[in-house]
Structures are given as C-alpha cells and as structure tokens.
Amino acid sequence: MLNRRASRPVISHVGPARVRMPSRPIGQNGNMTIVKINAITVPADSGDELARRFAARAGAVDDQDGFEGFELLRPNDERTTWLVVTRWRDEQAFQAWVSSPAFAHGHRSAAERAGESAPPPVGVHSEVWSYVPAGGSGPARP
Template sequence: MSVIKINAITVPEGSGDELGKRFAARHDSMDGTPGFLGYELLQPTDGRNTWLVITRWESEDDFENWRNSQQFQKSHGNTADDAEPRQKPVGMSAELWSYTVSVTG
C-alpha cells in the first residue's frame, strides 16, 4: 500500500506563483528516486494562502530515505552548493501530514 505525504505550505499573499515556478523548474528532480511514485502541487482556489504538495511513495522507508538524502538537502536549499545560489524560502510555514490509501474508486 502506498504512503501519501502532504506538505501544507503557507505563503505570503501574492507569493504562490513563485512557489509554483520553483516546483515547475525542478519538475524532473525526483526522477529515479527509489520508491517515489509521483507528486502534485495543488494551488488554492478559495482565497487561502496554503498550497499542498502531495507526494506518493511505495513505503515509509522510501520517504524517510529520501528525506535524509543529499538530494533532499539540495532541493530544499540546505547545502552550500556553489553551483546554485540559495533562494529565499517562499513559504512562511509548512506542516507535514501523513496518510495511507484507505479506499480507492
């Protein structure tokens, strides 16, 4: 059964488009990651300023292995990689939610 991780990212008013651009620029960065099944970035349409990043994984271990990897550190600006200048974070806060699929239709 797959594991679902949802990162709820709250952004300042008017900053959501920048979040979308950053995700689009790194669209293929997860290719080849063991256990990674896909992701979606959901943009709010009801006036909220919380965007949802939904990722699907084969297992909890696959997610944790990625989360503890250099790939994760690099994609989240947590390394001193001179090849890519650090960008100021778009989000003001983030909350990670964990789910498994209960029923499919």
C-alpha cells in the same frame, strides 16, 4: 468497511451506492503506499513564485527508489496554503529520500548551488501530514 484479513477488496455499502474498498492500501509495486502532504502557507502574492520554484525542479525526484508520484496543488479560493502531495511505496522509501543527498540538493536554491546567497523562503509556514489510502475510485495510475 475495511477487512484486514481479506486478500480481496471488500464491497462496502454507503447509502444506496456500492463503494469498492481495498483490503489494504496498495501501491504500484504491490506494497503499502504512503502519502506525504507538505502544507505550505505562502503570502497571497507569492504563490506564483512557489509554483516557479517547483517547476524548476520538475522530475528531480522521479528516479528516487519508491517514489510513485507528485502533485503541487494551488488553492483556487481565498486560502493561501498550497499542498505538495507525494506518494511513496512505503515509509522507508520516503525516509531514505529525506536522508539522501538528492533531498538536500533539491531543497537548496539554484543560487545556493551556484555558491551565491539564498533567496528568502516563499513559505511562511510548513507542516507535513502523513496518510495511507483507505479507499477510492477512478482509473489506476501508471
């Protein structure tokens, strides 16, 4: 159960277990956290290339104001949709990054940055989803 007026977490009963729900989604700095998920559909034989391109940019967004974390999720079944999951302090921090020169630079290929022609994109479809945490459990993230 979500209590919008509570300043403390609310204990919700789900079956016989008790689940601790935050009164509001809290990020690392005490602000509202927002989660952005970029669902990228790639041909079945192109996943390794997508992973390689992300690995080449590892840490590039880490110093962006409001950035809280990143995960690249590879499907482990027959699906071909990979998930790029990022966490941000709030929507404004995410939008500031999307509008930044760092975003434009990071989304250009190494070849383009060197003045060469761009390789074809790996993904054949991309869709961005936006969420806020509504509950959960586990150790706190640093």
